Amino acid sequence: MESWVRFNAQSQAKERLFRATQYACTLLGYTLLKGGANSDLLTKIKQLEAHVSLVRKLMRLGNSAEALEAAKRAVHLSDCVLRLCITVAHLNRAMYFACDNVLWAGKTGLLPKLDQNKWSQRSFRYYLFALILNLTRDAYEVKLLMDRESRSVGAKGAWASPSTPLPENGELLQSAGSHASSSSISAISAGALYARLHRELHLVAAVLRNNPPLLLDLVKNLCDLFIPLDRLGLYQTGPGFVGACGLTSSILSLLTLVHPWLKLKP
Amino acid sequence: MESFIKFTNQSQGRDRIFRTTQYACAFIKYLLRNKAARQELVKKLQSLESNMSSGRKLFRLGNTVNAVDAAKRTLRLSDPVLRFCLTVANINRALYFVCDNVLWARNVGLIRDIDKERWSFNASRCYYFSLVMSLTRDVYVITQIMVLRARQRRHQQKVDQNQNDHRDVASVLVPKLDAFLFLLYESLKSNPPVVLDTVKNLCDLFIPLDRLGIYQTNAGVVGFCGLVSSLLGILSVVRPTLKITP
Numbered sequence: 001m002e003s004w005v006r007f008n009a010q011s012q013a014k015e016r017l018f019r020a021t022q023y024a025c026t027l028l029g030y031t032l033l034k035g036g037a038n039s040d041l042l043t044k045i046k047q048l049e050a051h052v053s054l055v056r057k058l059m060r061l062g063n064s065a066e067a068l069e070a071a072k073r074a075v076h077l078s079d080c081v082l083r084l085c086i087t088v089a090h091l092n093r094a095m096y097f098a099c100d101n102v103l104w105a106g107k108t109g110l111l112p113k114l115d116q117n118k119w120s121q122r123s124f125r126y127y128l129f130a131l132i133l134n135l136t137r138d139a140y141e142v143k144l145l146m147d148r149e150s151r152s153v154g155a156k157g158a159w160a161s162p163s164t165p166l167p168e169n170g171e172l173l174q175s176a177g178s179h180a181s182s183s184s185i186s187a188i189s190a191g192a193l194y195a196r197l198h199r200e201l202h203l204v205a206a207v208l209r210n211n212p213p214l215l216l217d218l219v220k221n222l223c224d225l226f227i228p229l230d231r232l233g234l235y236q237t238g239p240g241f242v243g244a245c246g247l248t249s250s251i252l253s254l255l256t257l258v259h260p261w262l263k264l265k266p
Numbered sequence: 267m268e269s270f271i272k273f274t275n276q277s278q279g280r281d282r283i284f285r286t287t288q289y290a291c292a293f294i295k296y297l298l299r300n301k302a303a304r305q306e307l308v309k310k311l312q313s314l315e316s317n318m319s320s321g322r323k324l325f326r327l328g329n330t331v332n333a334v335d336a337a338k339r340t341l342r343l344s345d346p347v348l349r350f351c352l353t354v355a356n357i358n359r360a361l362y363f364v365c366d367n368v369l370w371a372r373n374v375g376l377i378r379d380i381d382k383e384r385w386s387f388n389a390s391r392c393y394y395f396s397l398v399m400s401l402t403r404d405v406y407v408i409t410q411i412m413v414l415r416a417r418q419r420r421h422q423q424k425v426d427q428n429q430n431d432h433r434d435v436a437s438v439l440v441p442k443l444d445a446f447l448f449l450l451y452e453s454l455k456s457n458p459p460v461v462l463d464t465v466k467n468l469c470d471l472f473i474p475l476d477r478l479g480i481y482q483t484n485a486g487v488v489g490f491c492g493l494v495s496s497l498l499g500i501l502s503v504v505r506p507t508l509k510i511t512p
Binding site for chain 1: 278284314317318320324325374375376
């Protein structure tokens with residue numbers, strides 16, 4: 001009960017729970033529609049989804065200020081790529097929240113003549129930019145870790161066996177020199193490329209396995225990406241897929257709130 | 267901005283802001299009820315108020331557990347009067363939240379065949395009992411402070427000085443009543459959290475009194491009292507020293 005009380009006290013945690021509920025309703029509605037459930041149940045689920053969505057908008061009313069504060073903090077980071085990605089991502093989030101607040105005012109009737117479609121598209125555009133920047137940051141972190149990993153593996157290899165075998169490419173080129181035919185050279189270079197790709201993927205997998213926060217953040221951002229892509233019409237998947245992606249990313253972000261060590265820093 | 271963010275990060279902080287907005291809307295709506303030119307604004311205020319209310323109901327979905335946890339904690343207090351008052355108040359709050367959750371489900375359309383009026387009445391009744399218990403605790407704490415204060419010699423010196431300074435008032439007013447009022451005033455001055463909590467509970471009391479029909483006022487009084495108690499609630503969240511303990 002203690003942990004629930006602490007969880008309940010954070011408004012961000014509650015908001016994530018409601019987000020999970022909202023996307024669960026989307027997914028459930030789509031599944032039931034496909035399964036041929038009665039219209040009464042579908043109406044209830046749709047009403048619940050709309051209600052939770054509107055209340056989440058109400059809860060987000062102060063978040064622009066929070067995103068601006070986060071951007072101010074991110075400006076002081078030492079790494080310039082991280083500084084750029086994170087600051088601009090937060091600024092885009094601040095703009096997204098501002099558009100979202102205007103949409104809330106429109107939906108509740110405070111601004112009755114608002115073009116809700118236009119503002120909705122605007123808000124999703126800012127959300128998409130923020131997600132792309134987050135994914136760029138994730139890719140940069142993965143690349144940094146891969147470089148570090150490959151350097152340490154190379155150093156370990158040099159330490160373990162002083163007489164290192166010749167690098168793969170060198171061996172292949174030596175053997176290629178003896179069989180001077182173009183088809184065998186292209187086959188060998190394709191084989192070398194495939195081997196290199198396999199090695200790189202193996203390295204990426206190792207890096208992500210050793211860094212759960214980074215893996216979590218990457219999967220979360222990838223799942224989230226499908227939502228604005230669908231709503232803006234760039235890559236339409238459908239309510240079922242969007243609901244599943246939204247639910248997955250909400251559960252992952254709830255995990256980072258319950259286990260703070262899983263949160264990617266900065 | 268830092269303090270605003272810290273405030274809104276707490277679930278309770280945001281709820282207090284929304285409650286303030288809700289009752290401010292109710293109060294302003296009452297003030298503008300007869301002005302024909304402002305009916306557009308009144309409609310907007312009505313829409314805002316109902317949005318805040320339904321949003322807050324969704325927020326409160328987990329609060330029954332919080333109230334039960336608080337009741338378990340107050341059960342371990344040493345003072346028997348405080349233990350009784352606070353535990354019963356927390357239990358009533360838990361029941362209020364249960365009724366409130368059922369009402370939320372009804373409003374959203376998840377449950378259709380429940381008697382909304384009856385559940386609303388039950389919710390108001392539980393809220394009323396919890397407020398009465400909280401006020402009983404406030405009166406008990408004030409009495410304890412007054413008794414403690416009266417025994418202090420320093421207070422007796424102040425009483426004498428007060429009588430000397432305001433000889434004419436003291437002689438007109440019954441001396442014992444004057445001494446009592448002075449003791450009350452001194453006790454309250456030295457304990458702002460108790461004053462805040464008492465005023466907040468008194469203001470809140472008008473809301474269920476009106477809904478239950480025990481002491482019917484009007485929407486304006488209810489709105490004003492709700493607004494004052496919400497502002498005091500915000501004050502107690504912003505300044506934790508002003509929050510009454512336990």
